[in-house]
Amino acid sequence: MSWWPVAIIVFGVNFAVWATIGLVRLIEETWRKRTLRRKLRDRGYGKSPSMTVQDVAVLIPAHNEELVIRSSIEAIAALVPRENIHVVSDGSTDRTVELAREAGVNVISTRTNVGKAGALEEAIERFGLVERFEAVLLLDADTTIQPGYFDAALPFFDDPQVVAVAGAVRTEYERGLSFIGKVLICHRQRIYAITQRLLKYGQTWRFTNATHIVPGFASMYRTAVLPKIEMNPPGLVIEDFNMTFEVYQKRLGRVAFTLDAVAVPQDPDNLRDYIRQIKRWGLGLWQTVRRHPPRLSLFSVMLTVLLLELLTSSMFFVLLPLLLLVLAVPAVYPAALSWPGVATMHADVAGHMSLQVLLLAVTGADLALTCLVALIERKLRFLALWIFFPLLRVLDAAVALYVFPKAWLSSTGRWTSPARRAVKERPALAGSVAVSAAVIAPTPELRGKWVE
Amino acid sequence: MTKISIEPRRPATPSTGRSRRLRLLTGSAFLLTLFLGAVALLVTVPRMLGAGEKPGTLAVASLPFWNLTEGPNILATNPGTFNEVSPWIYGLARNGQIVPQAPPGRASEVVSGIAQLRKLGMPLVPSIANRTNGQWSYEPLADILHDPAAMTRHVNDIVALVQRENYDGIDIDYEDLPATDRQVFTTFVTRLADALHAKGKILSVAVFAKTTDAGDDPRNVGQDYAAIGAAADEVRIMAYDYHWSGSTPGSVAPMPWVRDALAYAKTQMPADKIVLGIALSGYDWVGDQAEVVTWIQCYGRAQKYHATTQWDRLSQSPSFKYTDEQGRQHEVWFENADSMAFKLEAAKTAGIRGVYLWMISSEDDRSWATLRRILPLKAPSDTEGTSR
Numbered sequence: 001m002s003w004w005p006v007a008i009i010v011f012g013v014n015f016a017v018w019a020t021i022g023l024v025r026l027i028e029e030t031w032r033k034r035t036l037r038r039k040l041r042d043r044g045y046g047k048s049p050s051m052t053v054q055d056v057a058v059l060i061p062a063h064n065e066e067l068v069i070r071s072s073i074e075a076i077a078a079l080v081p082r083e084n085i086h087v088v089s090d091g092s093t094d095r096t097v098e099l100a101r102e103a104g105v106n107v108i109s110t111r112t113n114v115g116k117a118g119a120l121e122e123a124i125e126r127f128g129l130v131e132r133f134e135a136v137l138l139l140d141a142d143t144t145i146q147p148g149y150f151d152a153a154l155p156f157f158d159d160p161q162v163v164a165v166a167g168a169v170r171t172e173y174e175r176g177l178s179f180i181g182k183v184l185i186c187h188r189q190r191i192y193a194i195t196q197r198l199l200k201y202g203q204t205w206r207f208t209n210a211t212h213i214v215p216g217f218a219s220m221y222r223t224a225v226l227p228k229i230e231m232n233p234p235g236l237v238i239e240d241f242n243m244t245f246e247v248y249q250k251r252l253g254r255v256a257f258t259l260d261a262v263a264v265p266q267d268p269d270n271l272r273d274y275i276r277q278i279k280r281w282g283l284g285l286w287q288t289v290r291r292h293p294p295r296l297s298l299f300s301v302m303l304t305v306l307l308l309e310l311l312t313s314s315m316f317f318v319l320l321p322l323l324l325l326v327l328a329v330p331a332v333y334p335a336a337l338s339w340p341g342v343a344t345m346h347a348d349v350a351g352h353m354s355l356q357v358l359l360l361a362v363t364g365a366d367l368a369l370t371c372l373v374a375l376i377e378r379k380l381r382f383l384a385l386w387i388f389f390p391l392l393r394v395l396d397a398a399v400a401l402y403v404f405p406k407a408w409l410s411s412t413g414r415w416t417s418p419a420r421r422a423v424k425e426r427p428a429l430a431g432s433v434a435v436s437a438a439v440i441a442p443t444p445e446l447r448g449k450w451v452e
Numbered sequence: 453m454t455k456i457s458i459e460p461r462r463p464a465t466p467s468t469g470r471s472r473r474l475r476l477l478t479g480s481a482f483l484l485t486l487f488l489g490a491v492a493l494l495v496t497v498p499r500m501l502g503a504g505e506k507p508g509t510l511a512v513a514s515l516p517f518w519n520l521t522e523g524p525n526i527l528a529t530n531p532g533t534f535n536e537v538s539p540w541i542y543g544l545a546r547n548g549q550i551v552p553q554a555p556p557g558r559a560s561e562v563v564s565g566i567a568q569l570r571k572l573g574m575p576l577v578p579s580i581a582n583r584t585n586g587q588w589s590y591e592p593l594a595d596i597l598h599d600p601a602a603m604t605r606h607v608n609d610i611v612a613l614v615q616r617e618n619y620d621g622i623d624i625d626y627e628d629l630p631a632t633d634r635q636v637f638t639t640f641v642t643r644l645a646d647a648l649h650a651k652g653k654i655l656s657v658a659v660f661a662k663t664t665d666a667g668d669d670p671r672n673v674g675q676d677y678a679a680i681g682a683a684a685d686e687v688r689i690m691a692y693d694y695h696w697s698g699s700t701p702g703s704v705a706p707m708p709w710v711r712d713a714l715a716y717a718k719t720q721m722p723a724d725k726i727v728l729g730i731a732l733s734g735y736d737w738v739g740d741q742a743e744v745v746t747w748i749q750c751y752g753r754a755q756k757y758h759a760t761t762q763w764d765r766l767s768q769s770p771s772f773k774y775t776d777e778q779g780r781q782h783e784v785w786f787e788n789a790d791s792m793a794f795k796l797e798a799a800k801t802a803g804i805r806g807v808y809l810w811m812i813s814s815e816d817d818r819s820w821a822t823l824r825r826i827l828p829l830k831a832p833s834d835t836e837g838t839s840r
Contacts, residue, residue: 005497005498286483289479289482289483290476290479290480290482290483291475291476291479292475292479293475293478293479293481293482294482304486307486308486308489308490308493311486311487311489311490312490312493312494314490315490315491315494316494319494327801330797330801331801346797346800346801353498353803354723354801354802354803355801356718357803404483404487407483408480
């Protein structure tokens, strides 16, 4: 076997396909940029006035966030009117509610600790967000919305077909990270940079409309569709996959996405929290897929191909260390071939692929992705860390497969989330008051409870 | 703030128990199907690609013209060990014509041997060597390579021979070309490959093993690996005679050198054209002069002179020393099934097309079991070579 099937599996078939469509979108949208608005109006789309931030409710679910709630509110208050900001405290036992009230925003508490999805559902109902606003931004306390988010995102709602606008997620590379932290953050940046450009951009073209995730901490939904979405089904460790799947499975409308509507969450900077987070995401995905069997739609086709590749490449990456070992040990130490079973295994693997070809194909294809990201982000540090990304992909793959059977085991999966991290100074947002936004991962109790 | 009329607030209908269970069941089936589909993809795609793209492992038996009585029997009694046979039977006359190497007295032996090989049903790819009257010779070949008309005639002769005898192809074993023949030899190989391919026949070319383009001898410059690899179907690397009849005593094919030669070849041509040559015999030195000895002869001499065979871990090959009746010190380096195993593993690890065994004649009787164990061939029905 030659190098290219391995290279394809490492680079990704879905990336190749959707990146091509994304390129067509880029050309099409650039070409029609100036005439798009007029053409839409000619077709009768532009009759309702454009949405403004006045029409957007911000909904921040919070559980014991006294250290950060005020700065989170101040950060978003620089972009939307204070009266549009809503905080729902779910079972907080600290000063979260008091501090939020002092900040002059709308605050309620859930009657019992109902979990994140439950709190969102209850807040939408009790604040009357569907009746009072046209769109709602679901925002986690650890996420910062970048200036320009609304300018980029709101025009999409001019198209009545659009029911959700997915935010573009970036993670910030902070100073003072440990080496592992740097590697993890860069790996995450790499994933965001690639998936959003090579996958999501093509998936959310107006002629395609099939993306698997509208991130639940930085995206806007048209309030009119919220009543049709079952937000809080039992047994899910994560709510945003489910909300996305509901939109498609119930054919509620289109999901729009632009790289210019940027939200910055804080991603785990240590291995323990990282593994916890990807376990939760992985399990959440499998649970959601199990809850939403496929239908005859582009979404289902996209999802089938995407998951098939996710599983195939995960299995490949988990097997990779074993394959390398079987090929490398006899090459370095030929006497190993006399050990029981080794000669047969070596022969089976070597019959398909040599060590050099396998290594070159894997690192070559992965390095191609890294170069692409370094080019997109214009940061050389990705090239410096290139060797670590394939290793983390092995970890990601192992976790994705490890949690697969748990989609059946834990029907009432409670989750423990990353522990709080030290408050970091963030640069002042342009044109707003200086915000020292504390960007902190939710407390373990919060997310733990926030799952039915 | 713009207010738009909204349909009355009603909660999304939670699914009922039964439909929810049905949905979960379907979803479970979908997820499991995806998982099994991924497993199936991982298992079948490498096989399909492997089968479609790579014509399977090649194990070529090289049979010298003087062993065409016993040789075909060895192949017949070891089915599934080889899937191509190259009888080393043709030489060049002084005028450049292709002639049998065997002396006229042994012509009938060759004819019946070839007839027996045909019955085995494996591809038959005879070798032409630049041997004239039992000696390596350069002049007939020089005339062919340096006269365009003679080259055309030679190419046509070879194609006619292959077609007349219904061979599956031809193996070119033209040795000891000067460095200055590099370009003309490439031209010849390329033209011959084109002519044979046009008739659906294959071309194999034997080349000296080397670890750089220049190698360690002008004859290495004469063979342009990249160009030959681009034209021929098989490039047979003669990875033996590192120590030879005119050198100091030592391993015929030391493993580090074999590995380096393979690694270099892989930088010059597709791996699936490379066929590693493995010698089966050895040399018996007295001083700096040696005679070729088969494994049987080595075995006999070790017995006769009560010599103990030593294993050299650097070259991974066996040797022994003895003193003959005239009091001369002998040093014997040879190849057996154990040293062969290392070369077979190297071929396998390198992911090359296969190996050829040079030459089948009184070899270690464990050789063929070793070959079958390390380089198992596909089912005999697949050995027709039709995929080429």
